[in-house]
Every structure is written in C-alpha cells, then in structure tokens.
Amino acid sequence: MKKLFAVLLSAMLLLAMAACGEQPQTPDDTHEPAVLHMATEGTFPPYEYYDNGQLVGIDIEVAGAIAEKLGMTLETTDIAFDSIIPGVQAGKYDIGMAGVTVSEDRLQQVNFSDSYATGVQVVIVKEGGKVQSLDDMADAIIGTQSGTTGFIYASGDFGDDHVKSFTKTTDAVEALKNGQVDCVLLDNAPAEALVDANPDAGLSILETAYTVEDYAIAINKENTDLQAKINAALAELVADGTLQSIIDKYIK
Numbered sequence: 443m444k445k446l447f448a449v450l451l452s453a454m455l456l457l458a459m460a461a462c463g464e465q466p467q468t469p470d471d472t473h474e475p476a477v478l479h480m481a482t483e484g485t486f487p488p489y490e491y492y493d494n495g496q497l498v499g500i501d502i503e504v505a506g507a508i509a510e511k512l513g514m515t516l517e518t519t520d521i522a523f524d525s526i527i528p529g530v531q532a533g534k535y536d537i538g539m540a541g542v543t544v545s546e547d548r549l550q551q552v553n554f555s556d557s558y559a560t561g562v563q564v565v566i567v568k569e570g571g572k573v574q575s576l577d578d579m580a581d582a583i584i585g586t587q588s589g590t591t592g593f594i595y596a597s598g599d600f601g602d603d604h605v606k607s608f609t610k611t612t613d614a615v616e617a618l619k620n621g622q623v624d625c626v627l628l629d630n631a632p633a634e635a636l637v638d639a640n641p642d643a644g645l646s647i648l649e650t651a652y653t654v655e656d657y658a659i660a661i662n663k664e665n666t667d668l669q670a671k672i673n674a675a676l677a678e679l680v681a682d683g684t685l686q687s688i689i690d691k692y693i694k
C-alpha cells in the first residue's frame with residue numbers, strides 16, 4: 443500500500459511538473475523572439491553573398507533591421523533562386539528577399555512589400571566576343587540565372603535556343619569567361635560586382651541597359667498581417683535613413 447501511494451505521488455508530481463513546463467501555444471506568449479524565416483540566393487553581390495563564409499549584403503541587413511523592428515530573429519536559408527517564390531507560396535519561408543523583381547507573374551503567386559530598391563538589367567560581354575552591342579544578342583547564346591527576369595527577357599525576346607541558364611550567377615559569368623555563352627543578362631549591381639571580381643577576364647558591361655525593375659520582399663499571400671508590418675518597418679527604415687545607409691555601405 444505504501445508503495446502504491448509512493449508511485450501515485452510521483453506520478454502526480456510528474457504531471458504537475460509537466461504542466462508547469464508546458465510550452466505556450468502562440469508565439470506572442472513566448473519569451474523567445476519569433477523567427478522570421480527568409481529564403482535567399484547567395485550569389486548576388488552586393489545584395490546577398492558570402493564574405494569569409496558569412497552570408498552578408500544589403501538584403502541580409504535590411505531584413506535584419508526589419509526583423510528587429512518586429513521583435514523577431516532573422517533566419518536565412520540559401521536556396522536556388524527559382525525555388526524562392528514557390529517556397530514562399532508554399533509557406534516554407536515567411537519571406538523571400540533576393541533582389542526579387544516585382545512582376546505580374548510573380549504577383550499571381552505571392553504578395554510583395556513596397557519596393558526598397560531599383561535594379562537595371564544589363565549585359566556583361568567579353569572583350570573580342572560575339573556580343574559588343576544589344577543588336578548582337580539575336581545571334582548569340584545568352585547566359586542567365588535560372589528563374590530570373592533576365593532569363594524571362596532573354597528567352598522571350600530571343601527564344602529558348604538562345605539562352606543557357608545557371609543556378610548561380612557566378613557560374614553564368616564563368617561560362618562567359620570560357621566561351622560557353624556570349625554574354626550574360628543580369629542585374630546591374632551584381633553585374634558590376636562580378637566584373638570587378640574578375641579583373642583580368644576582359645569583361646565589361648554594355649552601356650545600353652536592358653530594362654529597369656523594382657525589388658521588393660516576397661510574402662505569402664495569406665500573410666497580409668506580416669505584409670503590413672513589413673511595410674510599416676520599411677517606411678521607418680526609409681524615414682530614419684537606415685535603408686540608405688545600408689545601401690551606401692555596399693554600393694559606392
């Protein structure tokens with residue numbers, strides 16, 4: 443009898459302990475800050491790239507500042523660019539931030555925050571190569587990053603046969619260096635950074651730009667609350683000069 447009592451007592455104690463240690467059900471009740479999951483693609487300097495093994499760049503810092511305003515912790519996942527929008531749409535990530543251009547097609551899949559930067563599609567060419575002006579592109583093989591607006595323009599304007607896609611922007615540039623493609627259609631800031639990173643390769647950027655675009659943060663369509671909070675945070679970061687100072691740190 444004594445033994446049974448002891449067993450019962452310890453069972454009750456265990457239950458009481460479990461009840462005390464029970465995790466709160468909603469993030470608002472926790473003392474741990476909630477996590478803002480961000481999908482990105484890390485071969486896009488100065489927006490996202492690796493420096494000493496660390497993912498850095500304008501998007502990483504702006505997202506960090508937004509997360510801070512929202513009382514959240516930023517967590518980044520580096521994936522293929524063409525997986526970012528589908529991943530946000532599927533709810534795998536809260537946001538996609540990767541120099542993502544706002545487009546009608548993408549607006550069918552996700553919502554976008556207000557725009558925080560402008561991108562210009564430009565053409566990287568190689569000294570002595572087949573493409574020396576936009577007119578030469580019709581007979582050329584154009585390198586692009588898979589799933590980007592660069593790919594969409596190149597294949598739309600010149601046909602799929604004229605386009606080679608790469609998972610990483612850096613691989614597209616390597617392909618230009620070794621003659622697999624005749625030019626690379628890419629956003630201006632990464633294009634400049636990648637040309638600068640290859641000083642002896644005879645690479646340059648055509649003066650005539652291809653097109654101008656707006657970058658924004660992709661957010662799941664159902665998460666309109668997060669969208670509103672992000673826009674409010676962005677507006678504050680614009681008003682107090684934080685956004686500009688982050689951009690100035692990376693783009694001279």
Ligand code: ARG
Binds near residue numbers: 484
């Ligand atoms: N702005 C272009 C687009 O949205 C290219 C973005 C590529 N970004 C990246 N992190 N690789 O399609």
